[in-house]
Amino acid sequence: MMMTTFSTICYLVINTLMIFDFTKNAGLQNWYVVDDTVMGGVSAGKMGLNDEGHGMFHGHVSLDNNGGFSSIRYNAGKTNLQGYSKFVIALKGDGKAYQFRVKTNSGQYYSYISGFTTDNTWQIIEIPFNSMVPSFRGRTLEMVNFPGDNLEEIGFLVGNKKEEDFKLVIDYISVQ
Numbered sequence: 001m002m003m004t005t006f007s008t009i010c011y012l013v014i015n016t017l018m019i020f021d022f023t024k025n026a027g028l029q030n031w032y033v034v035d036d037t038v039m040g041g042v043s044a045g046k047m048g049l050n051d052e053g054h055g056m057f058h059g060h061v062s063l064d065n066n067g068g069f070s071s072i073r074y075n076a077g078k079t080n081l082q083g084y085s086k087f088v089i090a091l092k093g094d095g096k097a098y099q100f101r102v103k104t105n106s107g108q109y110y111s112y113i114s115g116f117t118t119d120n121t122w123q124i125i126e127i128p129f130n131s132m133v134p135s136f137r138g139r140t141l142e143m144v145n146f147p148g149d150n151l152e153e154i155g156f157l158v159g160n161k162k163e164e165d166f167k168l169v170i171d172y173i174s175v176q
Contacts, residue, residue, distance in 0.1 A: 017084060019076055019154060019173040024053035030075045031055075034155075041067020045158075045166075054092075055170040057156055062163055069159030070166070075106060079151050081175055087127040090171035093118020097160055098168060100127055102146060103153040110136040111155070112146035118168070 020026075028047060035043045045059035057072045087100065095118055101111040112132035116125050129148030134141040138159075154173060158166045 015084075015176055016088070017079075017081070017175045019079065019087075019151075019175060020055075020074060021172045021174075022049065022053060022055040022170055024049065026053065026055070028055075031072055033070070033072055035059075035070045036062075036065075036067035039067070040065045041069075043067050043070045045070030045072065047072045050169060056167065057158075057170070058165075058167040060163075060165050061158060061160070063161075068161060069157055071101070071155055071157035071159075073101075073153055073155035075153055076151060081129070081148050081150055084175040085129055085148065086176055087125075087129070088174045088176050089125045089127070090122065091118070091125060092122045092169040092171075093120065094167045095120050096158060096164065096166055099157040099159075100125070100132075101155040101157055102132060102151050104147075104150055106153045110134050110141055110143075113157075122171075 026049065031047050033045045033047055035041065035045050041062060042064050043061045045057060047057050050056045059070050061068060061070050097115060097117045099113045099115050101113050103111050113135045114127045114132045129146045132146035134143040156168060
């Protein structure tokens with residue numbers, strides 16, 4: 001049996017950096033939706049808060065007009081990640097696969113990505129920085145994985161190569 005001490009609790013609290021904590025009063029002005037409409041598709045995602053104050057990314061992915069994805073992005077500003085090694089995300093999905101995406105600079109053309117599958121329950125997803133691969137338009141790039149020094153943008157994407165409704169509820173995104 002693992003025994004938790006006060007010093008262990010302090011370490012866990014001190015060694016966590018909150019990137020975004022969804023609450024009923026959370027401002028969503030730095031969150032925005034990017035759907036396949038940027039290339040002619042007709043998918044439609046929405047971002048908002050549910051009644052409990054959790055972030056809710058939901059909508060419909062369509063394959064019409066060569067579409068097939070919906071995403072949300074958050075401009076976190078320049079965020080120093082020195083001393084941390086993984087993302088920790090509390091969320092509840094709908095049984096579908098999603099990607100978590102990070103950019104070190106919001107202007108860069110590629111993202112560092114990690115896929116995960118939800119299971120209709122609340123989950124804590126842990127994503128080590130060094131497991132996030134650089135990708136552009138679904139192709140892995142010949143570059144080093146996410147270095148974990150800093151970030152400027154995070155996001156989620158759904159694009160499972162099929163027409164479907166989706167719903168991802170997010171409690172928080174942090175690093176440890």
